[in-house]
Amino acid sequence: MTVGDAELRGRARIRWEIRRGTRAELSFLAEGVGEDLQVEGPLVSRWRREGADVIVELGGETKGLVDLDLRWSVAAPPGAEASVPLPTLAPHEVFRSDAAVQIARDGEIDVRPELSGWSPIASVQLPEWAEGLVEGTPTAAFSRARSSEGSASLELLRLEPVPGPPMVVDVADVLVATTDEGRAVMRARFEIRNERASHLLVMPPPGMRPVGVTVAGRHVRPSVVEGGALRIPLKRSIETVQGALTVPVTVGLVGEGEAWARRERRELALPAVDAPVSVGRVTLVLPPRYRSRLEPGQGAVVDDFDRGDEVGYGLRDDGQVARADQLFARAVDAWNDNDFEATQAELDDLAELGAHGGNVAGLQANVDLVRPRELVSRWEPAPEEAMATDSVVYDFEDDEMAPMKSRSISSRRPARPAPPPASALERRIRARARARSGEKKAQFERSKSKAKQYKDEGNYEAAAEEYRRAIEDSRDLDALEDEESVEYEFEADQLEGELRAVEAAAAEDPGGGEAESGGGGDEGGDSELLPRDGEFDLVSAAVVAWLGLDEPDSELEPETEPETEPPVETEPETVATVAKDPPEPLAGAVVRVPWAGEVVRYQVLLLEAGEQRGLRIDARKATSTLDRRGRWSR
Numbered sequence: 001m002t003v004g005d006a007e008l009r010g011r012a013r014i015r016w017e018i019r020r021g022t023r024a025e026l027s028f029l030a031e032g033v034g035e036d037l038q039v040e041g042p043l044v045s046r047w048r049r050e051g052a053d054v055i056v057e058l059g060g061e062t063k064g065l066v067d068l069d070l071r072w073s074v075a076a077p078p079g080a081e082a083s084v085p086l087p088t089l090a091p092h093e094v095f096r097s098d099a100a101v102q103i104a105r106d107g108e109i110d111v112r113p114e115l116s117g118w119s120p121i122a123s124v125q126l127p128e129w130a131e132g133l134v135e136g137t138p139t140a141a142f143s144r145a146r147s148s149e150g151s152a153s154l155e156l157l158r159l160e161p162v163p164g165p166p167m168v169v170d171v172a173d174v175l176v177a178t179t180d181e182g183r184a185v186m187r188a189r190f191e192i193r194n195e196r197a198s199h200l201l202v203m204p205p206p207g208m209r210p211v212g213v214t215v216a217g218r219h220v221r222p223s224v225v226e227g228g229a230l231r232i233p234l235k236r237s238i239e240t241v242q243g244a245l246t247v248p249v250t251v252g253l254v255g256e257g258e259a260w261a262r263r264e265r266r267e268l269a270l271p272a273v274d275a276p277v278s279v280g281r282v283t284l285v286l287p288p289r290y291r292s293r294l295e296p297g298q299g300a301v302v303d304d305f306d307r308g309d310e311v312g313y314g315l316r317d318d319g320q321v322a323r324a325d326q327l328f329a330r331a332v333d334a335w336n337d338n339d340f341e342a343t344q345a346e347l348d349d350l351a352e353l354g355a356h357g358g359n360v361a362g363l364q365a366n367v368d369l370v371r372p373r374e375l376v377s378r379w380e381p382a383p384e385e386a387m388a389t390d391s392v393v394y395d396f397e398d399d400e401m402a403p404m405k406s407r408s409i410s411s412r413r414p415a416r417p418a419p420p421p422a423s424a425l426e427r428r429i430r431a432r433a434r435a436r437s438g439e440k441k442a443q444f445e446r447s448k449s450k451a452k453q454y455k456d457e458g459n460y461e462a463a464a465e466e467y468r469r470a471i472e473d474s475r476d477l478d479a480l481e482d483e484e485s486v487e488y489e490f491e492a493d494q495l496e497g498e499l500r501a502v503e504a505a506a507a508e509d510p511g512g513g514e515a516e517s518g519g520g521g522d523e524g525g526d527s528e529l530l531p532r533d534g535e536f537d538l539v540s541a542a543v544v545a546w547l548g549l550d551e552p553d554s555e556l557e558p559e560t561e562p563e564t565e566p567p568v569e570t571e572p573e574t575v576a577t578v579a580k581d582p583p584e585p586l587a588g589a590v591v592r593v594p595w596a597g598e599v600v601r602y603q604v605l606l607l608e609a610g611e612q613r614g615l616r617i618d619a620r621k622a623t624s625t626l627d628r629r630g631r632w633s634r
Contacts, residue, residue: 001086001154002135005076005107008154010034011133012070012089022061026068030054032087034072041068053092076109080160081424086115086152100126100143103154103484106136110427112155113484118142122490140484157424165609166197167234169277170246172607173311174270177285177597180621182257184208187318188271191246191311194237197275200249202230203612205269208255215249216332217325238332240362241369241426245332248312248325260287262621268602272612280604281305286597286619293618300602300615313355324355331363338436340476343367369426370433372475427482434480444473451498460506467499 002009010033016026030037031052039047039056043066047056056068070089077084091097102123105111121143123131169190176186186208192200202222204210210230213222222230230251237244251271258266268284282300286292296303312321313328331346344367350360422430451466471492478488602615 001101001103003076003103003105003107003109003111003154003156004136005109007073007075008084009073009135010071010087011135012087013130013133014068014070014089014091015129016066016091016094018063018066022063023066024058024061025055026058026066027053027055027092029088029090029092030070032074032085033070033089034074037070037072039068039070041066044068076156080158082156082158083114084154084156086113086154088152098143098145100130100141102126102130102134102138102141104134104136104138108159110157110159110424110431111139112157112422112427112482113140113142113153114155115142115152118144118152120484120486122487125490139482142484157427159424159428164195165276167192167194167200167275169193169273169275170279171311172270172273172277172280174280174282175285176268176282178257178260178287180260180287180290182259184255184257186253186255186271188251188253189311190249190251190273192234192237192249192275193244193246194234195244196236197234200232200234201225201274202232202249202251203272203610204228204230204251204253205255205271205612207257208253210251211254212252213250214325216247217322217329238335238363238366239425239429239432241365241423241429242358242362245359245362250325260290260619260621264290264617264619264621266617267614268617269614270612272610274609276609277607277611278605279306280607280613281311282602282604282615284600284602284615284617286600287621288597289622290619291598291622292600293620294600294616300604302601302603305601305603313350313353313357313360315353315355320353320355324350324353327353327355328359328363335363335366336436338433338440340367340370366429369429370479372479422483430480430482437477437480440473440476444470444477447473448495451495451502455498455502458509460502460509463502464499464506467495467502471495471499 002011014028016023029052030049037049037054039054041056043058043062045057045059047054049055058066072087074084076082086101089099100121101115101118103111103113119142121141123138123141125143126141169192171191173189173191174186175188176184178184186205188202190200190202210222213220213230213232215232215234220233222232225231232249232251234249235247237247239245253271268282270280270282292301294301312318313324315321315324327346327350331343331350334340334342334346343363347360347364347367447466447470451463451470454460454463454466474488474492474495478492481488600617604613604615607613
């Protein structure tokens, strides 16, 4: 089945093997295949549908192999999530029929198979005559040894963007200090959730000019557009299983204004941005010896801020915030490069720094999602006592039927339960990481090729090293696959066998010589889960039916992270230095905001894009002084 954006296209091959007598007509059940079903084959004379059954008339009395090729399509249902039953193809009047199905996609719709009674296989385990039926990119394959009950459907997951602004400022955090002469220094930090914007426009308050801008901890040079607004380049937010990450933008501003009177009433102008702001928080440091006459609850004055952990990783020291910005920027770069070990190392450094919050938790959740899973085979030989139900075995007195004995493709069973289904968001994050893994895949193929070359040359130590490297790469690639795919798990099983073979050969012939690997490390059992000469497939591969004319009524047997102490809250003395590690001085990138006077906190909600809000200041100069504990004394 190939899942497209508008329709699901099916192709199937059904093969009969007529071992006794001849047949001029064949029939099979076909449910869920659509009204445009087409049946073709070199021996087909004509065909017709009678309800859910399809009757095929052959060109004459026929014996041996008969192949039918089927095509059909069904419309893809609308909606973000939908379920489509898997088509059913079942030959009539047969001893038994093995089957397999392969799923592919060639559009934006993701597909999650929900197949009860089927076992996952690698695409290379499909028989040669069953390959190439899907028309898109194969994503998973499954097999079934006999007719079985249970639901079989395809869950379709479609990304439907929610209309909204290209970016949103989750929190705008402004720290501003003034002197009684009217000089002011301001640091504005915007936590931006950027979906598709390329720039952020920041309009400074009247009379203030920029002295430094950083984006995600890195110094940038904005352009100035008409009207004096700063045009700051942005990166898009990374999507995580806990939501999109925010991009921190920090702007340093200085300016001159009117001197303060002994009794001062004025408006504090704030920077405006071309994006809606969910929460705006302002920390105003009054000039020395000035006391605010506004109490919490008057206007926008508050005792303390909400959502403190959303700004600056929950850190209160601006130097630590700057360090955290640099570490997190490197973690994001490593994630985009699929270097998950480096990403985790940067996140560990952030944890040691005491940084937390939504950004750290979201990126950590992504890393946990794509960490290499333990490569434990899902398959193990079925125990002897289970053969009666796990394999369909026929005993015939006629030696002609001997090849049919014990030819079940489920003679191996899962050794571990299937992982829980991932959400649509988790699958999309894996898919994006998988799309960035081209170099890893090329490295994996190079290691396999080198290992085979060294093995053929008798250089067993070098071959073993390449096999180990390829197995490690298969672990990394397997972590990026969806839970129904066993492609790299199968590759790892094969490579493990090859590795054991060359290690054994090296031990027997330390001086060199060709290793007798025994067919790719297939020790103690078949190297293929499915017999290459077995005829099977359904929907995207084929169905094989052995037709017994002497016993037309024959029936199949019935199916039986460490805790850290919170950082000490201290009043920061400087706004973050925005230098890379190791530190490099950046001109104009350091904004010092002195904490010399009383602190007043303001909080406003839901600012529209471009809105430049002013906050009321009502203060009076006192004859007392402010000690280090924030208490006034004569």
